[in-house]
Amino acid sequence: MTEIKLSWPKNYNEVPKEAFVREDIYAEEVKRIFHGTEWQPVAHESELPNPGDFKTYRLAGVPLLIGRDVEGVVRVFYNACSHRGNQLETAVMGNKTEFECPYHRWLFDSKGDLVGCPNPREFLPGFNKADYPLAQPRFDIFFGLIFVTLSAGTEPLLEYLGDSQNTLRELLAGDGRLKLLGYQKVRYDSNWKSYTDNDGYHAPLLHQAFKMLNWQGGKGRQFAVTKRGHICFESALSVATGPSVLKDKSLIEFKGQDPAVGSRIVSLFPTFVSTKHLDVINLRFATPIDAATVEVHYAYFAHQDDDEDMVHHRLRQSSNLLGPCGLISMEDASIFHRIHIGNHTPGSAIFQKGVHDPLKLESEFLQNDESGNLPRWEYYRSVMGFERATV
Amino acid sequence: MMQTDISLEAALNALLLADAHALDSKDMPGWLGNYADEEAAAYYCRSAENSEHGLALGFMYDDCRARLEDRVTFVNDIWAGTFQDYRTRHFVQLTSFDRVDATTLEMRSNFSVFMTPKDSGITQVLAAGQYLDTVRQDKNGELKLLSRRAELDTSVLPRYLVYPI
Numbered sequence: 001m002t003e004i005k006l007s008w009p010k011n012y013n014e015v016p017k018e019a020f021v022r023e024d025i026y027a028e029e030v031k032r033i034f035h036g037t038e039w040q041p042v043a044h045e046s047e048l049p050n051p052g053d054f055k056t057y058r059l060a061g062v063p064l065l066i067g068r069d070v071e072g073v074v075r076v077f078y079n080a081c082s083h084r085g086n087q088l089e090t091a092v093m094g095n096k097t098e099f100e101c102p103y104h105r106w107l108f109d110s111k112g113d114l115v116g117c118p119n120p121r122e123f124l125p126g127f128n129k130a131d132y133p134l135a136q137p138r139f140d141i142f143f144g145l146i147f148v149t150l151s152a153g154t155e156p157l158l159e160y161l162g163d164s165q166n167t168l169r170e171l172l173a174g175d176g177r178l179k180l181l182g183y184q185k186v187r188y189d190s191n192w193k194s195y196t197d198n199d200g201y202h203a204p205l206l207h208q209a210f211k212m213l214n215w216q217g218g219k220g221r222q223f224a225v226t227k228r229g230h231i232c233f234e235s236a237l238s239v240a241t242g243p244s245v246l247k248d249k250s251l252i253e254f255k256g257q258d259p260a261v262g263s264r265i266v267s268l269f270p271t272f273v274s275t276k277h278l279d280v281i282n283l284r285f286a287t288p289i290d291a292a293t294v295e296v297h298y299a300y301f302a303h304q305d306d307d308e309d310m311v312h313h314r315l316r317q318s319s320n321l322l323g324p325c326g327l328i329s330m331e332d333a334s335i336f337h338r339i340h341i342g343n344h345t346p347g348s349a350i351f352q353k354g355v356h357d358p359l360k361l362e363s364e365f366l367q368n369d370e371s372g373n374l375p376r377w378e379y380y381r382s383v384m385g386f387e388r389a390t391v
Numbered sequence: 392m393m394q395t396d397i398s399l400e401a402a403l404n405a406l407l408l409a410d411a412h413a414l415d416s417k418d419m420p421g422w423l424g425n426y427a428d429e430e431a432a433a434y435y436c437r438s439a440e441n442s443e444h445g446l447a448l449g450f451m452y453d454d455c456r457a458r459l460e461d462r463v464t465f466v467n468d469i470w471a472g473t474f475q476d477y478r479t480r481h482f483v484q485l486t487s488f489d490r491v492d493a494t495t496l497e498m499r500s501n502f503s504v505f506m507t508p509k510d511s512g513i514t515q516v517l518a519a520g521q522y523l524d525t526v527r528q529d530k531n532g533e534l535k536l537l538s539r540r541a542e543l544d545t546s547v548l549p550r551y552l553v554y555p556i
Contacts, residue, residue, distance in 0.1 A: 187550070315447050325436075
């Protein structure tokens with residue numbers, strides 16, 4: 001670890017803007033956070049429904065190969081040959097029972113074992129294929145959601161999730177039996193923290209759509225859990241009543257079975273945001289590209305028990321409502337860019353709504369409070385070793 | 392080209408250019424006007440990556456005329472004033488067309504779309520891909536899009552989309 005200096009304000013509701021733009025801080029974040037003691041979601045099992053299915057993913061630059069082996073077991077490997085480290089698989093997704101490295105023709109089965117390599121008699125004396133499986137990071141699975149940590153020191157996953165487990169499980173349809181509908185992938189010109197600071201929730205003032213749809217904010221609960229400040233939202237939905245500007249009202253129709261808590265959001269430190277809103281189930285796998293760019297893969301799901309009509313409804317709603325081009329959320333995407341530009345100015349970003357005492361951290365918030373982000377910021381500050389001012 | 396009908400090809404090209412012109416002019420009613428006045432009129436925008444893996448989800452999924460009309464409302468009314476605006480330039484090239492029946496044709500074309508955000512002024516490629524169109528020909532010979540699927544080679548967009556591709 002390298003010690004990085006950043007003057008952090010005394011008040012919990014202030015975040016120095018430098019934290020969003022400094023390259024030296026970003027380099028240290030990669031070490032301390034993304035390669036550190038965090039569990040980071042990289043896929044859901046339903047993205048790999050069949051034996052041999054795989055997906056590749058870069059987690060803060062680290063290439064991963066996430067696959068279901070021929071016996072149906074999900075495994076996560078580093079996507080690099082155990083010989084010279086060549087990137088093993090280049091496809092984003094697919095189905096293979098064997099992976100061959102083109103560099104020296106080393107061949108791995110779906111369990112990661114090295115099953116073939118040409119001319120092994122020319123290798124080191126005593127060379128044994130069994131010593132060269134694909135390397136694996138630590139991974140664990142929660143209702144189908146596959147988490148990876150690049151540190152041996154991270155606590156067990158359930159402990160890491162803490163009291164977010166219930167909201168997350170319900171968001172994953174209660175049983176995790178999802179069916180992949182597809183992806184929307186986008187890069188934002190924004191520091192990863194600006195993205196996560198604003199993707200989970202923000203004041204509905206931004207969303208003209210809510211107003212035009214006569215869509216009143218539902219009553220809800222926002223709470224932060226664990227020392228990391230993972231944020232959970234559980235809100236009743238008040239589906240639009242009265243006149244709508246939309247000719248096709250199915251976009252905002254709610255056909256689900258969960259009207260009491262129609263909207264759930266779980267935002268896990270550092271970058272994961274997941275949401276279930278109306279009939280949209282959306283897992284956002286986000287990873288920093290550099291200090292000024294974050295790439296987000298919005299993955300959308302149906303439930304395995306859905307009938308054809310419900311799948312179709314979810315497809316239409318998912319495509320059009322909450323993503324980087326969605327009716328409600330396109331504006332968010334624009335805000336990410338603008339916040340990042342604005343963060344190149346002196347001073348601090350200041351949180352106001354829901355802050356009762358700037359010298360205290362709380363863990364329960366009203367639905368529209370922006371103070372829900374503050375426990376996460378306090379954790380970030382402590383991981384990064386930034387000292388809070390005392391006066 | 393399967394067809395040798397030069398006037399038909401010219402008419403298809405005119406339809407392609409009319410759509411590009413409407414989009415680049417941010418003329419959403421004009422964009423809508425390029426679509427057939429039928430309930431089944433549809434516009435989809437999705438990555439080829441999704442399509443190749445049998446995933447129907449799109450960036451935009453307007454599968455009926457009412458939804459196309461709502462797309463105009465999104466851009467002109469709901470989102471007005473909330474985003475960093477950008478200019479686009481669509482370059483389209485007809486690659487093939489076939490007649491399906493007396494009133495229907497299928498057409499493929501390549502596209503590339505440049506984007507220039509108004510604030511930065513720096514031009515970059517927004518997306519490249521192909522249009523897979525079904526075209527309706529009315530009794531007067533006029534051509535309209537019955538459905539268009541903008542299938543993007545660009546699976547990771549460099550920004551959010553406000554306007555259809």
